[in-house]
Amino acid sequence: MNQGLRVPVDWCMRRGSFSLFIHHHEEASMSELDWQSDETRLLDLERIDERLQRYRLHNANADRAVSRSLERYGQLSPVVVCVQDDTIILIDGFKRLRAARKIKGMTQLHTRRMLVNEQSAKAAIYTLNHVGQQPQELEEAWIVYSLVREDGLSQVEAAELLGRHKSWVNRRLAMMERLADVAQEELRLGLLSPSMARQLTRLPAGNQVEALAAAREASLNSQELSGIVDLLLASSTKEQKQCVLGDPRRALRQANPHCVPSWDPRLSSNGNRAAKQLASLLDQLAKMQSWLRYRGRGDLMACDREPLLPGFERLARESGTVSEACQDFLKELRQP
16 A cells, blocks of 8 residues: 555645645556556656566676667567556566666666566566576576465465466475575575576585585586586595585596596495495486486477386386385494
8 A cells, every 4th residue: 555545634634735645646546557458658767666576587698688789779678567556566677677777868668567466476477488588497496486485375376377287386396495595695696607506406405505615616617516516416425525525626527427436445345335336326316316307308208208107117116115225224324
């Protein structure tokens, strides 16, 4: 509700301004109500609220490209907004708005209104960008997280709103909840690239900060960080992890393309063989987990399903059996 409505009525009447106040409020409200969804208007830049920007990633190169286009050709398409409680909230066109605010003498943008509520506005961010350039996976995760954890929608309701399956919503929600707070903040500030953040989510939250610090210290790119994450997931001892984090580039150079070297002078011959098998298995599991989570069905064709089905059924069955046996073995290892 407009804050002006909270001004006491007698205060306005004593100054003879109550009728004028009501007139202006009704005029503004009727103007916004008369703004149809297919109508484009020129809107002052300062009137546009950017609160939904937090669901989009910052890309400096894209910002510069949009700024050059806006200066050279002008605004080619309207930005999209919604109106909530007399506030005009931007849904699509964040780069155009940022660019317009930097161009001298540009004070307005052509704007189209969508008649949506708060939840539908968030869904529209996904839908509008899906038509042109699909949103980053982490942007999708932010939207899903907000709808489910902040707005209280069930995963089924969020899936229906976004036009996706519940499993898709579940994967995006899990991604957001797996990314450590420090990494999330750096991602929002543009200090961490989306591809590197995606690699970090493969690690437990407690290990992401160490991996991020090591990557920053060694100036690793996304591909190199992916290799480090593979090595960390395949490391079976604390010493191996410390070796990887202490000198990531050396670890990458020494890493065998098929398995992680796992000789430990503290172990017997049988112990080292077990450590090597464990490292190789963890490496393969990490790769399979990454493939299932991020590529999976997108890599396969319809003709692949039937031949691969028995193998994946066996993987699901036997991985459960190995997990149970591993839990029993851990109990034995921890005994004095």
